[in-house]
Amino acid sequence: MKIFISILFLILVTSASEQKYAIKAQILEKVFANISIGKDFIIWSDNKELLFELKKSKNFTTSINCENATMIILEDKKNLEKNCINKPIFVLEYNLLSEVSQSFGAIFWKKGRPNIIILSPRAKKLSIDISQKLNEYVEEKVW
Amino acid sequence: MVKRKEIFIFLLLLILSIFFIYVYNEIKTTKKDIYARIEAHQIEQTSAVIKNIQNEFISFLNLKNSNDLRQAFSDNKNREKYEHIISLMLSSNIKYAYILYKDDRDKFRFILDASKIDKANFYQKFDVNETEYINIYTTKKPQIIKQKEIENLYITVLHPIIVDNEVIGIFSVDMTSDIQKTILKSIKPLETFFIILIIFILLLMIMTIMQIFHYFITRRKIFTDSLTRTFNRNYLEDMSSILNLTHYSLAMLDLDKFKMINDTYGHKGGDYILFAASKVFKNSIRDSDILVRYGGEEFLLLINNRGANESTLDICKRLKNSISKERFFYDGHEIKMTVSIGLHKHPYLEKNLQEAIKKADEVLYLAKRNGRNRIEIYDEKIANESSFSSKNISFVKEALDEDRVVCYYQPIYDYNSGEIYKYEALVRIVAKDNTIVGPYEFLPQIKNTNIHYKLTQRILHVVFEEIKRSKKDISVNINFSDLANKDIEESIVKHLKSNPDLASKVTFEILESSEVDDAKLFKEKTNLIHALGAKVSIDDFGSGYSNFKTIIDIEANYLKIDGSLIKNIDVNIKDYKVVKSIIHFAAQSNMKTIAEFVHSKEVFDKLVELNVDYMQGFYISTPKATLIEKEELFR
Numbered sequence: 001m002k003i004f005i006s007i008l009f010l011i012l013v014t015s016a017s018e019q020k021y022a023i024k025a026q027i028l029e030k031v032f033a034n035i036s037i038g039k040d041f042i043i044w045s046d047n048k049e050l051l052f053e054l055k056k057s058k059n060f061t062t063s064i065n066c067e068n069a070t071m072i073i074l075e076d077k078k079n080l081e082k083n084c085i086n087k088p089i090f091v092l093e094y095n096l097l098s099e100v101s102q103s104f105g106a107i108f109w110k111k112g113r114p115n116i117i118i119l120s121p122r123a124k125k126l127s128i129d130i131s132q133k134l135n136e137y138v139e140e141k142v143w
Numbered sequence: 144m145v146k147r148k149e150i151f152i153f154l155l156l157l158i159l160s161i162f163f164i165y166v167y168n169e170i171k172t173t174k175k176d177i178y179a180r181i182e183a184h185q186i187e188q189t190s191a192v193i194k195n196i197q198n199e200f201i202s203f204l205n206l207k208n209s210n211d212l213r214q215a216f217s218d219n220k221n222r223e224k225y226e227h228i229i230s231l232m233l234s235s236n237i238k239y240a241y242i243l244y245k246d247d248r249d250k251f252r253f254i255l256d257a258s259k260i261d262k263a264n265f266y267q268k269f270d271v272n273e274t275e276y277i278n279i280y281t282t283k284k285p286q287i288i289k290q291k292e293i294e295n296l297y298i299t300v301l302h303p304i305i306v307d308n309e310v311i312g313i314f315s316v317d318m319t320s321d322i323q324k325t326i327l328k329s330i331k332p333l334e335t336f337f338i339i340l341i342i343f344i345l346l347l348m349i350m351t352i353m354q355i356f357h358y359f360i361t362r363r364k365i366f367t368d369s370l371t372r373t374f375n376r377n378y379l380e381d382m383s384s385i386l387n388l389t390h391y392s393l394a395m396l397d398l399d400k401f402k403m404i405n406d407t408y409g410h411k412g413g414d415y416i417l418f419a420a421s422k423v424f425k426n427s428i429r430d431s432d433i434l435v436r437y438g439g440e441e442f443l444l445l446i447n448n449r450g451a452n453e454s455t456l457d458i459c460k461r462l463k464n465s466i467s468k469e470r471f472f473y474d475g476h477e478i479k480m481t482v483s484i485g486l487h488k489h490p491y492l493e494k495n496l497q498e499a500i501k502k503a504d505e506v507l508y509l510a511k512r513n514g515r516n517r518i519e520i521y522d523e524k525i526a527n528e529s530s531f532s533s534k535n536i537s538f539v540k541e542a543l544d545e546d547r548v549v550c551y552y553q554p555i556y557d558y559n560s561g562e563i564y565k566y567e568a569l570v571r572i573v574a575k576d577n578t579i580v581g582p583y584e585f586l587p588q589i590k591n592t593n594i595h596y597k598l599t600q601r602i603l604h605v606v607f608e609e610i611k612r613s614k615k616d617i618s619v620n621i622n623f624s625d626l627a628n629k630d631i632e633e634s635i636v637k638h639l640k641s642n643p644d645l646a647s648k649v650t651f652e653i654l655e656s657s658e659v660d661d662a663k664l665f666k667e668k669t670n671l672i673h674a675l676g677a678k679v680s681i682d683d684f685g686s687g688y689s690n691f692k693t694i695i696d697i698e699a700n701y702l703k704i705d706g707s708l709i710k711n712i713d714v715n716i717k718d719y720k721v722v723k724s725i726i727h728f729a730a731q732s733n734m735k736t737i738a739e740f741v742h743s744k745e746v747f748d749k750l751v752e753l754n755v756d757y758m759q760g761f762y763i764s765t766p767k768a769t770l771i772e773k774e775e776l777f778r
Binding site for chain 1: 239241248250252258261263264265266267268269270271272290317
């Protein structure tokens with residue numbers, strides 16, 4: 001519940017667009033704190049602003065290339081390198097969930113409101129454990 | 144007057160600023176009201192359209208429950224048809240229009256999305272947080288969400304899709320704030336105008352406050368004596384018109400032998416004593432009393448007599464005792480001070496404050512003359528018997544303080560040698576407009592006042608300095624009463640004893656009048672002058688109550704024959720005879736004669752004929768600001 005309230009709080013303060021990446025980073029931090037990928041989080045993102053914000057987190061490290069990363073946050077499909085295609089991917093667009101089969105979750109803005117989706121079958125396939133605290137964001141498939 | 148004007152302007156600005164703030168606030172309120180009206184109108188219109196559309200699809204699609212809703216719009220054809228219909232209501236103000244469905248896990252999902260941008264997929268999850276989404280299922284009434292946190296969204300209208308009294312879905316419309324922005328944009332110049340106006344008025348108010356503040360600071364500076372921190376004469380002049388003298392008694396205070404302090408310890412010492420003494424004065428009076436430094440070592444005290452437990456005389460006594468008990472220390476020396484006080488208990492009986500001050504000053508003079516360190520009280524009965532001129536004595540006091548007392552010098556001519564024998568110093572005051580004011584305009588007004596002997600002291604100082612500078616002989620006029628004054632006597636003794644050369648060049652012209660009533664004292668004083676090496680001249684001889692015995696007794700060096708006897712000597716045989724007798728009497732008594740008022744050649748010739756020793760008058764030379772040479776005579 002605490003997680004939900006924290007995410008809710010972050011969602012409520014999304015008004016400032018210039019802080020959008022900071023808020024995205026904070027939401028991702030909350031989400032990642034409640035999932036387990038079996039190893040340490042080393043994050044790479046094709047969105048440099050977001051990566052910069054994530055770098056500030058004490059809970060995980062960031063990488064400047066996707067090879068060393070254990071988690072990829074993807075904004076544009078074209079930026080996904082072949083040798084990283086099998087790594088867990090969190091996308092920043094809803095449509096990318098359909099386009100990138102390795103993606104197991106998404107954070108995006110829908111009609112001005114932040115939305116989170118975590119696909120449980122894909123997470124399972126990638127041996128990612130999802131905490132029950134994220135249940136309300138869990139979906140079985142992409143619609 | 145300035146203060147009143149400034150305060151009036153300040154109040155006017157304050158009222159104006161309140162008015163403009165009120166108008167500005169009204170504009171803001173009106174703006175909010177317009178917003179509210181537009182909002183209500185928009186909601187009403189949107190709700191009506193939504194209602195019509197949903198009625199249409201409920202009946203057309205034969206919806207019975209939420210599953211029917213989901214099933215109906217899972218069909219692409221139905222969805223496309225109704226998305227098209229609903230999209231007709233989209234405009235610049237209506238950004239999104241969509242239908243939400245709540246699944247069995249209470250997640251909201253898009254069943255239909257007619258939005259042109261940011262379109263959601265069928266059955267896509269929609270994370271919403273507002274309680275209105277939940278409330279609509281219980282209240283079954285439309286809900287309005289004011290979107291403060293969501294960018295570009297103003298309000299969201301949630302309309303329940305009700306079938307058989309059950310909410311089966313939510314028709315949601317998101318509106319933008321475009322109209323509000325337009326209104327704000329059109330009102331903005333008006334708002335800006337009022338803001339600028341209010342800022343301008345506030346600035347004016349600040350400037351006015353600063354001016355008032357500056358006025359009070361300046362007023363404080365102008366009205367406060369920088370040394371003693373008491374009020375000064377400016378204050379007295381300013382408040383004299385509003386001062387109710389019936390509430391006050393008036394005392395003039397003068398520190399005794401203050402000149403000696405200045406001479407002994409220098410001006411710094413004198414300033415210190417003035418500062419310390421004024422502190423003693425301030426500690427001895429009450430808050431309701433007004434202490435004014437009137438000039439030099441002289442203070443004026445207005446003693447408030449309303450509801451006073453002690454008499455004004457008691458306060459004066461306390462002042463006198465406080466000063467005499469106080470031990471002043473300067474430069475390692477203990478200095479004892481006393482104060483003389485002239486008290487006028489009922490100043491309101493006088494015509495004005497100046498007149499009251501003059502009366503108090505007269506009794507102060509008495510206190511000085513009667514031995515100092517004492518209080519003399521003005522007696523109205525005695526005063527009524529004598530008439531005093533009411534001319535302002537502060538004219539002389541100011542001139543003394545501002546060093547505007549000067550001497551003009553008229554040559555005394557020696558006919559036999561053709562040389563200037565000596566000069567007579569004649570007092571003048573340089574008025575503030577630089578005009579030269581003669582003694583007849585101010586001497587009668589200060590007669591028998593403390594200021595008179597201060598003026599005499601100043602004249603003596605000026606003349607002594609001129610003799611030291613020029614090395615010429617100069618006569619100076621002095622009243623017998625001034626000569627009897629201890630301070631003046633001390634000053635003369637001090638200067639002449641230490642400087643015999645100076646003494647040999649000074650002649651004291653003592654007015655021969657009824658004032659010389661104490662022949663013994665008169666002789667005593669002239670003997671002192673002789674002993675110091677200075678000369679004595681009897682002024683205006685022949686005009687008053689000439690006492691030949693007294694004149695012979697005092698052994699004066701010169702007899703100055705009164706001008707009233709000289710001016711008509713060429714035409715009046717009686718005057719001629721009197722002058723002839725005086726010259727004979729002087730010669731017999733070993734005194735030289737001086738004829739004044741020699742205004743014409745005829746008078747001059749008659750005096751030559753009578754063999755008078757020396758002459759002075761306009762025919763020979765008018766008084767000049769400097770000591771002239773013989774070449775400048777008879778012009």
